[in-house]
Amino acid sequence: MESIPEDWQRGLVIVAHPDDIEYGAAAAVARWTDQGKDIRYVLVTSGEAGIEGLHPRHCGPLRETEERRSAAAVGVTKVEFLGYPDGRIEHGPDLRRDLARVIRLHRPEMIVTMNHRETWGPGFLNSADHRAVGLAVLDAVADAANEWIFAELTEPPWTGVRWVAVNVLLGLTHAVDVTATVERAVESLCEHSAYLEALSDEPVLDQAARQIEMSTGPRPGFDAERAVGFELYVFGG
């Protein structure tokens, strides 16, 4: 198992929902911001359908606030929400165009996104939003680089994406040593306190610590006490 390349400066994390980054990938983000890298977050929805009993009108703003706090806990200050409907994101030209636009705006060398496959492992369905966003992010790298596919975009094409790291549990090809940053990943997930309190009666800190423990275990063939795994896609750059 190889390390994720770290010879880059600008990274963009694109996911469907507030909390998607915090269930593991944030430990890698903390390591990278400690190295002085510029990391920004783009959330396709505001997660407004995520809390039972709380109307989306109130839930969306609450979850945006929690996401901004989570980001700050790992050194990320730029967080953007695209306003797609939570639970009903569709893969297609509209989503690809909007993601191509944000890639052109932020000009990342490294993009991090969520698992786009149908399952997390045998018998564990991945959500429709995660499938749509992950695949559209991969597609949007080429869209951002091409001046003609979405000719209506006014931002100049960006051809500098070198990698997309897809956060997966199975089928990983690369990993990041997060031994030094797991505690900050726990703090980052704890910022989703309203969400976690609605999920379970277990104290927020206990839930967060348990989740991060599960998502940052040692990886076979990778020399680190704690690691986050990715499937790495390589682009021209």
Ligand SMILES: [Zn+2]
């Ligand atoms: Zn999600």
